[in-house]
Amino acid sequence: MTVPQVLTIAGSDCDGSAGAQADLLTFFHQQTYGLSIMTSCVAGNSVGIQDSTDLPHDFIVNEFESIFSDFHVAGAKTGMLSSPDVIEVTRYYLERYQVKNFVLDPVIMTKHGAQLIGDKAVSAIIRKLIPISLCITPNFYEAQVLSGMTIKSEQDYYSAALTIQSEGAKNVLIKGSHDDVDDKGQITDYLLSEDGQLKQYKKALRPTTHINGTGDTLSACIVAEIAKGSPVATAVQTAEDYLLNAVTWDLNIGSKFGPINHWGINIS
Numbered sequence: 001m002t003v004p005q006v007l008t009i010a011g012s013d014c015d016g017s018a019g020a021q022a023d024l025l026t027f028f029h030q031q032t033y034g035l036s037i038m039t040s041c042v043a044g045n046s047v048g049i050q051d052s053t054d055l056p057h058d059f060i061v062n063e064f065e066s067i068f069s070d071f072h073v074a075g076a077k078t079g080m081l082s083s084p085d086v087i088e089v090t091r092y093y094l095e096r097y098q099v100k101n102f103v104l105d106p107v108i109m110t111k112h113g114a115q116l117i118g119d120k121a122v123s124a125i126i127r128k129l130i131p132i133s134l135c136i137t138p139n140f141y142e143a144q145v146l147s148g149m150t151i152k153s154e155q156d157y158y159s160a161a162l163t164i165q166s167e168g169a170k171n172v173l174i175k176g177s178h179d180d181v182d183d184k185g186q187i188t189d190y191l192l193s194e195d196g197q198l199k200q201y202k203k204a205l206r207p208t209t210h211i212n213g214t215g216d217t218l219s220a221c222i223v224a225e226i227a228k229g230s231p232v233a234t235a236v237q238t239a240e241d242y243l244l245n246a247v248t249w250d251l252n253i254g255s256k257f258g259p260i261n262h263w264g265i266n267i268s
């Protein structure tokens, strides 16, 4: 039996809710085989982050060698890459092994607007990774950083996506602000496709604190679906449905901001 092999290059989150752990759960659920290159390790839980450490550069290079010397990588995504060096080495291997199905989750700002990585890493993401990405998935805050624009209206989402596309990303999915809830209680994600079409994905904003790993999971589901052969817009729709169900059926895990439910879509 052959299944697509999909790679995440990301940080480890020891509570299993986000980072590479969320990606691997998603790859498994979407019936792809998950490979993972760890870049850093976070000691954290549903309450917050207690400690974190970056893995040594030589070790990360060895991880890339181990993966690419043996496996056929049908798609790859990145998560938290905290240094220009790790961004550089990621670019090198994705280019050398011609990984075309590359989904860039630019983990720069938390969903609450706090910056997670330094300015040099941000500029390395723009210079090295955006130009080779098939799809980039910034949240509302990251879209503003990457476009240098303030987003206040639907037209602004479109203009920011166009700017990010001009930096080299083929498809740009901006995850809309959770404050922009429409009169039906829905939030919107905006996809600017390679052909210039703008598509909106709307879903109910669920009143839950179990939201750790939402961004990781969305991008992991997109790359898994693309690796299976879906066009980008279809892969995004599958990921949107996965997410809506993952935040609808809360798991009673963690005392504050808990994990999402990767089986949620099987319940509905």
Ligand SMILES: Nc1ncnc2c1ncn2[C@@H]1O[C@H](COP(=O)(O)OP(=O)(O)O)[C@@H](O)[C@H]1O
Residues within 6 Å of the ligand: 109, 110, 111, 138, 139, 140, 175, 176, 187, 189, 203, 204, 205, 206, 207, 208, 211, 213, 214, 215, 216, 218, 240, 243, 244, 247
């Ligand atoms: N409470 C929620 N209700 C419905 N969808 C949500 C909720 N929280 C996150 N999502 C969805 O999860 C996906 C990830 O978005 P977001 O949480 O904004 O990203 P990030 O984790 O990168 O900040 C988006 O499609 C967003 O709409």
Ligand SMILES: Cc1ncc(COP(=O)(O)O)c(N)n1
Residues within 6 Å of the ligand: 010, 011, 012, 013, 018, 019, 020, 042, 079, 080, 107, 110, 111, 211, 212, 213, 214, 215, 216, 217
């Ligand atoms: C190691 C690591 N990488 C990424 C995230 C982002 O999580 P989210 O998907 O909730 O934005 C995280 N919390 N931890």
